[in-house]
Amino acid sequence: MLDRVTVASPYAVELSRMPVTTRVLPVAGSETHVWEYGECGSDAETRASAGTLVVVVHGYRGDHHGLEPVIAQLNHPGYRVVAPDLPGFGVSTPMRAVHDLDGYVEWLHEFVERVRAESPSARLVIVGHSFGSIVVAAALAGSPAGSGTPARPGLAVDDAVLINPIAAPALKGPRGVMTRVAIGYYRLGAAAPEKLGHVILSSPVMVRVISITMATTKNKALRRWIHDQHHRYFSAFANRTVVLDAFRASVSNDVSEYAGRITARTLLIAADKDDITPIAAQHRLRDSMSDARLVVLDDVGHLIHYERPIEAARAIDAFLEPSASAS
Template identity: 60%
Template sequence: MSPSSAHTASPYADALDRLPVRTAEVSILGGTTRYWDYGDPSAPTTLVLVHGFRGDHHGLEPVVAQLPGVRMISPDLPGFGASTPLTQAKHDIDGYARWLRAFAGSLGIDGRFVLLGHSFGSIVVSAALADEAAPDALHPNDVVLVNPIGQPALEGPRGIMTRLAIFYYWLAAALPRGLGFGLLRNRAIVRVMSVTMAKTKDRSLRRWIHDQHDRYFSAFSDRDVVLDAFTASVSHDVSEYAARIPERTLLVAAQKDDITPISAQYRLQKLFPDARLVVIPGVGHLIHYETPAEAARAIEDFLA
């Protein structure tokens, strides 16, 4: 059976099903942003979550499922999942930062406001916060970055893989539109990526991770959006912005991350005015899939 006809059951489904969820959408910069609102809307703390490259809100749901006492608002990035592309801004870091400031500002959050970014989302969150001169500048109470991209991607422990990815996206851009779009959604390439990033030895968990990537990793609107977002993801990193983020910050890093090694995460921590680093052992760039409970405990401890 194809992934579209038979899905692997989520190990976090029961916990997630116990959370109430509402969906809504808002128009921002010429696009429609769809978002999911989990938990008690009157909870004293609200987390706004920004997912990683080529994913959508589903990717952070395992973490959401572990935080029942918090309200969580999780949008699909413009051009990904159920959100339409921006028409009044580019899909680069500046464009995504503008989008995030406008999105968070549209929510009218009362009480404690926490901003969380995972992977590429960590760059978007950092860029949005670092621009203090922006007329719509964000001022959350706290910041959480999970699997933060703490140094240029080409300097990571698997720089060769990043170079192969750059070639892959370059080829997708060079081919005729239909062929390039098909290459970006090629299931075999998506599976190679998934196998490379997963560190768990649990076979059932690995199957579920691969199923998640099969289902959601190609949920982007068009070729141009994903190519622009990829360029943004390898052209910037959190270290560019850290010194300009005064908010109390939690970095949740992975011992075996193939994109930012743990030594770079310790260097990144020192760039922030006020940052705490929690390292989760035995996991790589998929904290949100493999160790969401550990990530949630780190977040709860930080917020407490």
């Protein structure tokens, strides 16, 4: 029987110490719900005083909760950390555009422009996890002019951080077979009538299977909390169309497609047991970027943000140190 009792977060103490404010911003047709962490995000005056603005983009079928353990561990004086629910996920409503990669990139450009205007002198750092790493990479890279389409400039940031970046096509990863199984599952959800399709795609049993597959920790209490997080938030999507469009985007694109056009100083935080991207692909990704550093965490998989947030936050803090920026 699946757990239904709230499982306390192992990072609750650190989170409780951080001021958190929430609001809703209309962006690209989406009523985008936003959580802001730290002393510099409580009102217009403190937003304007922020020294560093960190915009966080979560992964597929997640919401802002996913990266809270990393946010809680950051050495955040002077930080304004902004974590939205992506359109169509969590409590954010869908956007006007199709929920494919282009749609999310356009949304991200507009969202960053909105929050950046409130902290005009702040250093801008953008963080993406998993599918969020693809969205961030595509936004940073921009796109050349095509037949009938104008060029899109890359998102201008000071620094970028990609956690569990999707560095190669998912179908070629260590568990390409599992990816194909997932594609079959989503196709079944798409082929069924609307209500039944939604039931299939939000099935608690399937969510537990996915959670068990991704978790690598042997710590029973931590595994139980991870499963609880997935059951609470993994099926918080607006409708079947949103979740299917975003899934197609997540398995049809990867960061390596955009790496050569990314000029921002970038930190890659990868895992040696990531079932989606082999570690060799992470090294190739680093080498293909103009200014990238790679930190590899041992004994963890695709859930760095849940299983190793302390190490991830330390890597980010070290990367954002003024001395590191100057080197």
